Amino acid sequence: xxxxxxxxxxxxxxxxxxxxxxxxxxxxxxxxxxxxxxxxxxxxxxxxxxxxxxxxxxxxxxxxxxxxxxxxxxxxxxxxxxxxxxxxxxxxxxxxxxxxxxxxxxxxxxxxxxxxxxxxxxxxxxxxxxxxxxxxxxxxxxxxxxxxxxxxx
Numbered sequence: 001x002x003x004x005x006x007x008x009x010x011x012x013x014x015x016x017x018x019x020x021x022x023x024x025x026x027x028x029x030x031x032x033x034x035x036x037x038x039x040x041x042x043x044x045x046x047x048x049x050x051x052x053x054x055x056x057x058x059x060x061x062x063x064x065x066x067x068x069x070x071x072x073x074x075x076x077x078x079x080x081x082x083x084x085x086x087x088x089x090x091x092x093x094x095x096x097x098x099x100x101x102x103x104x105x106x107x108x109x110x111x112x113x114x115x116x117x118x119x120x121x122x123x124x125x126x127x128x129x130x131x132x133x134x135x136x137x138x139x140x141x142x143x144x145x146x147x148x149x150x151x152x153x
Contacts, residue, residue: 005143
């Protein structure tokens, strides 16, 4: 039996090729501000770092501003890690919100940001170390890299 060399390498953009955590938080914060209208539009100093650590609980974009809500309400990271689906649902119900509406708002905020200040939006994304060089090695190889993403076209 001969091992065959793969001809396609499929890689997810977010979290594999590119670190978009800074942009995720900024977009989530902007969305949070539109939904919950906090007294200050400047996030608390430690909020982003807490958000980054809990990012793995997020399955869909609408959950990002809801995660911020949970953190600002003082829900512990341990509780969020163990019961995120229930917490998110409870926060939606308490605020009489619909997940799809939050998702549309988040997408709209991101789309407007991209169309009005693409340079700033792009500056919040970073390739992981060594990724660009590795992908460049594939340019003249028999392996075709394919990037999979839900990011804007």
